[in-house]
Amino acid sequence: MTASAEPLVHRYNENGITTLMLNQPERRNSLSMAMLEALSTELEFLAEDTSTRVVVLAARGNVFCAGHDLKEVRGELGNDEFQLALFNQCSKVMQQIVNLPRPVIARVAGVATAAGCQLVASCDLAVAADTARFATPGVNIGLFCSTPMVALSRNVSRKHAMEMLLTGEMIGALKAEKIGLVNRVVDEQVLDETVYSLARTIAGKSCHTLKIGKEAFYKQLEMPLSDAYEYTSKVMADNLKADDAGEGICAFLEKRHPDWKDS
Template sequence: MTDQATPLITLERDEGVTTLTLNQPERRNSLSMAMLEALSEQLERVAADDATRVVILAASGPVFCAGHDLREIRGQLDQHAAQLALFQLCSKVMQQIVHLPKPVIARVAGVATAAGCQLVASCDLAVAADSARFATPGVNIGLFCSTPMVALSRNVSRKHAMEMLLTGELISAPRAEQIGLVNRVVDEQVLEQATAQLARTIAGKSSHTLTIGKAAFYRQLELPLADAYDYTAKVMADNLQAEDAREGICAFLDKRAPSWSDR
């Protein structure tokens, strides 16, 4: 068992990049109520942290995340309210990631299954080790991955999502990249380095611009085509009023590096 003094989520900051690490490897970093509460709390903190420009979501041990804690669920099989509270909290955390005003990159080593796969799909970007594997295997135990389906189906095509959901089979990291679940697959030995490099590249942009862009990306996906264009036209016009947009345009035309004020 994890010592009570050992945090379920560890936090590390490095030049604008904050890494949140699931830290219960002996329980396969499962999303118990306690783990979800800890993750929710840390997401709230980094959302309000001006020094954090990009977030990396990682995990300790050989498993990224095995989904919900089935031992916890088995102990509450006759407690519908407790079960609903668990899935509602999980849904809240996934939405926190989507609505976080900073980009979130999943750094995936090992297996990500069920709600663990949902966690990867909820992040804005994902870098996976070549040995990583993914699945939504709830169908194998009579519990369809209905909430993981929400994030999965917003990342990959319908038929690819349905194949994962209906078969419950593990897919490889290259296959996950092929269907759009992850962005990049790298050698496991350089996973941390490759993810950090991607994070630093993004952290070098205006954080104000990143916040505007991330929010607009997810909002326009919900809209019909004409409404999406109307909405994003206003976003761009408003964005042009920001100091960083004016600085960026001037820097480009003057052939110099921009100096961001994050405003």
């Protein structure tokens, strides 16, 4: 198989952990329209795939994702319909990640910039190699990172988000961990070990419970405090009706491992 015939996104599943691998390192895994459409297709599949318990989003090469394909963007200057469709498609993919009923972990090695940084921020969790770097550098080329700002500002404090957006400067992995963009920073030699250990831990939980919790987490974030408590109280009461809640409580009281039915 030639490089041109390879899929833009590789998907493989092992023991309930599905890895989506961005597979265009020669183009810095940029989010071209084709790459975004390929990602969207994979996420649509995973939304219905009962064999998947956790998703790992990774990338081949030394760049996780360089954001939009600027050659493509430049080639379509003046084509307002394409430009709007491109950013709408990118926004769709980010929302698919958030709305996916399975947890998504970003495995970040190398650079994640602009919409690539947005991709990391959109994942539920992120583990980075200590050599990883992040930036929203659109301001440097006269194109403010307005859509990356949505995910970034929902993950880090306003002042840290604004600093990244206004300066366009690269930050290291440790700074990204400090401001909440990533969960953990590890030596690149143990990146896979750390990511998949975390994935296995999560995969050992009830899928039904994780689905309920992930959906509730993002919904309550946008609510006033009293509304959030009212909503999550109902979520917990409904959650108690699930088979896995009953099994989990019994298993805890009986000091044994639960036998999840994912229902």
